[in-house]
Amino acid sequence: MLANLIAGVVSILHVEVILALAAGVGGGIILGSIPGLTATMAIAVVIPFTFYMDPVISISMLIGAYKGGLFGGSISAILLGTPGTDAAAATILDGNTMAKSGRPGKALKTALISSALGDMLSLLALIIIAPQLAKLTIQIGPGEFFALIIFSLTIIAGMGGESVTKGLIAAAFGLLIATIGLDPMVGIRRLTFGVPNLDSGIAIMPMLIGLFAVPEVIEQLEHPLKRNIPVLKESDDPADNRLSFREFKRCIKSILIGSGIGVMIGAIPGVGSSISSWLSYKTAKDRSRDQEKWGTGIVEGVAAPEAGNNAICGGALIPMLTLGVPGSVPVAILMGAFLIQGIIPGPMIFEEAGPIVYGIFASLFASNLLLLIIGYLIITYAAMHFTRVPKVTLFPIIISFCFVGSFALNQAFFDVKIMVIFGILGYLMRKFGFAPAPFLIAMILEPFGERALRQFLMMNRGDFTAIFRQEIAVAFLILTAISILAFIRKQMKKTAIQRVPGS
Amino acid sequence: MPQKKHTDGVIGIGLFFFSLIMYFLVIPNQIKEISFGAGSLSPAFFPKLASLIIGFLSLVLIFNNFFLKQQTRIAEFGPKALNIILFLIAYVFGIQLLGYMAATGLFLFALMVYLSREKWIRYILIILGFLIVNYLFFEKVLNLILPRGILFQ
Numbered sequence: 025m026l027a028n029l030i031a032g033v034v035s036i037l038h039v040e041v042i043l044a045l046a047a048g049v050g051g052g053i054i055l056g057s058i059p060g061l062t063a064t065m066a067i068a069v070v071i072p073f074t075f076y077m078d079p080v081i082s083i084s085m086l087i088g089a090y091k092g093g094l095f096g097g098s099i100s101a102i103l104l105g106t107p108g109t110d111a112a113a114a115t116i117l118d119g120n121t122m123a124k125s126g127r128p129g130k131a132l133k134t135a136l137i138s139s140a141l142g143d144m145l146s147l148l149a150l151i152i153i154a155p156q157l158a159k160l161t162i163q164i165g166p167g168e169f170f171a172l173i174i175f176s177l178t179i180i181a182g183m184g185g186e187s188v189t190k191g192l193i194a195a196a197f198g199l200l201i202a203t204i205g206l207d208p209m210v211g212i213r214r215l216t217f218g219v220p221n222l223d224s225g226i227a228i229m230p231m232l233i234g235l236f237a238v239p240e241v242i243e244q245l246e247h248p249l250k251r252n253i254p255v256l257k258e259s260d261d262p263a264d265n266r267l268s269f270r271e272f273k274r275c276i277k278s279i280l281i282g283s284g285i286g287v288m289i290g291a292i293p294g295v296g297s298s299i300s301s302w303l304s305y306k307t308a309k310d311r312s313r314d315q316e317k318w319g320t321g322i323v324e325g326v327a328a329p330e331a332g333n334n335a336i337c338g339g340a341l342i343p344m345l346t347l348g349v350p351g352s353v354p355v356a357i358l359m360g361a362f363l364i365q366g367i368i369p370g371p372m373i374f375e376e377a378g379p380i381v382y383g384i385f386a387s388l389f390a391s392n393l394l395l396l397i398i399g400y401l402i403i404t405y406a407a408m409h410f411t412r413v414p415k416v417t418l419f420p421i422i423i424s425f426c427f428v429g430s431f432a433l434n435q436a437f438f439d440v441k442i443m444v445i446f447g448i449l450g451y452l453m454r455k456f457g458f459a460p461a462p463f464l465i466a467m468i469l470e471p472f473g474e475r476a477l478r479q480f481l482m483m484n485r486g487d488f489t490a491i492f493r494q495e496i497a498v499a500f501l502i503l504t505a506i507s508i509l510a511f512i513r514k515q516m517k518k519t520a521i522q523r524v525p526g527s
Numbered sequence: 528m529p530q531k532k533h534t535d536g537v538i539g540i541g542l543f544f545f546s547l548i549m550y551f552l553v554i555p556n557q558i559k560e561i562s563f564g565a566g567s568l569s570p571a572f573f574p575k576l577a578s579l580i581i582g583f584l585s586l587v588l589i590f591n592n593f594f595l596k597q598q599t600r601i602a603e604f605g606p607k608a609l610n611i612i613l614f615l616i617a618y619v620f621g622i623q624l625l626g627y628m629a630a631t632g633l634f635l636f637a638l639m640v641y642l643s644r645e646k647w648i649r650y651i652l653i654i655l656g657f658l659i660v661n662y663l664f665f666e667k668v669l670n671l672i673l674p675r676g677i678l679f680q
């Protein structure tokens with residue numbers, strides 16, 4: 025493994041790779057720091073720049089944007105008290121309090137160092153766990169894989185927000201839309217309505233740009249446009265705007281807790297960075313000797329959620345790389361980028377694309393260092409300006425990027441139309457309470473699940489019950505049944521609460 | 528939009544009919560049912576399965592809404608949203624007709640002025656700068672030929 029890692033490091037020691045990484049991280053921080061723009065949006069905006077790049081450079085740039093976006097969210101959380109991303113909401117408690125008391129520099133530097141360390145620890149977990157897990161999962165056959173996908177889809181439907189039923193409906197729509205195009209086994213046209221552009225199916229990138237970036241922009245623009253002007257006074261005492269070594273030592277426990285939680289939460293499909301940062305904050309607070317000081321503006325209160333939300337990145341890449349299961353929207357977009365580059369995430373990835381994967385590991389490490397450097401420059405000289413970028417000029421320009429991003433990959437105008445259709449659909453889904461995440465992830469997983477089931481049935485001459493003779497498959501099916509029962513119980517509890525008068 | 532009591536139920540009914548149409552009309556017309564021997568699934572199997580799941584879940588949604596009185600929160604529709612969607616559709620047709628550069632310039636200017644009429648001279652400068660950077664990066668660096676439009680082909 026060490027030799028592979030060294031080869032990976034050597035493969036990224038080129039000016040163009042480092043520049044691409046720096047652009048991804050810098051772009052991600054800037055976009056993430058603008059209130060209303062999430063890490064998902066940061067990746068979506070960077071996508072058009074990556075299509076023509078080498079796989080390692082393009083995927084590294086997207087991961088850089090993801091990490092930068094996660095950290096960028098904390099800039100507006102601290103300076104404005106408005107999280108740039110959901111993941112940074114817990115940072116407001118202590119971060120914004122620190123900023124209001126004249127210590128924005130200290131809060132931002134704590135957030136930066138904690139984010140970078142959380143990232144680094146999650147990267148170590150990824151490098152250690154992923155290849156070992158891949159060795160185990162390589163023995164998984166089509167039956168087990170189908171059961172795993174069923175389980176993942178059930179869990180991901182929980183991302184449906186308020187209603188699990190609506191989450192499942194969104195996932196079922198994703199399955200249906202994914203079947204458009206040529207049948208993967210026999211090559212017959214399915215649901216193409218005679219449109220030749222649909223033979224290869226709905227292209228993932230235009231669809232996800234439409235589904236996630238366009239509705240976000242429409243929602244931001246439909247409300248009155250206010251400029252975010254933070255009224256903050258920086259303390260004259262330089263000690264108030266730097267992180268001392270003593271304070272850093274105080275943060276280490278919070279960073280370790282946040283990183284551990286981030287990696288675990290990231291590895292579970294469907295949970296997400298927002299929960300990770302809140303859970304990190306709460307756990308670190310519960311384990312602190314000065315619990316009463318939390319929320320009054322202490323560095324530990326910034327360190328825990330920031331480490332927690334950035335450590336998600338490495339954790340989330342573990343199931344995506346080893347099993348081919350993306351657990352969140354940004355990771356689903358990254359998986360789309362892998363597929364576009366001809367790399368199929370899953371148990372065989374280390375066998376089939378080992379050098380590329382290790383190159384990506386090395387670039388993740390480099391992007392952490394760049395996050396520190398670029399992040400430091402931005403929070404020192406420019407953070408305040410980015411939080412004030414006027415929406416009226418920025419958001420229309422982002423829409424224009426979405427158009428180029430959708431067109432660029434296949435140079436097909438048809439893809440632009442797909443993007444707009446899914447943009448409108450995504451907006452309506454949000455308004456009517458259907459989360460788009462289960463839709464997207466089901467759409468990505470359907471071809472793998474369908475192929476696995478059909479291979480399994482052919483191997484067993486159509487006998488589906490053979491799946492019950494495979495222990496791993498049975499384990500996944502039991503987990504699926506437990507998840508469904510848990511959802512039903514949750515639903516019934518909710519109904520009982522609603523029926524209690526005045527509740 | 529005021530919060531309606533039965534929005535979920537109405538959506539459920541719509542989805543139920545959608546699933547019926549898919550299952551009985553669209554899928555049989557659009558996908559040939561072919562069997563390739565023992566154990567092979569028909570190409571129509573997964574689309575039909577997805578339609579059945581949508582149909583079943585829409586019944587759950589209807590039941591939850593009309594019998595258990597459950598209604599998820601429905602977000603308000605801003606009047607601006609429809610206009611912005613119309614701008615997007617016009618932008619698509621604009622690109623087909625005028626090409627990416629001209630249509631983008633017009634779209635950006637129109638949308639910015641629609642959102643706020645305060646600094647339109649500044650908008651023009653920003654749009655010109657954006658278009659120049661766009662042209663240089665995508666057309667000259669990445670060699671990506673952006674749509675030219677019917678009028679300028």
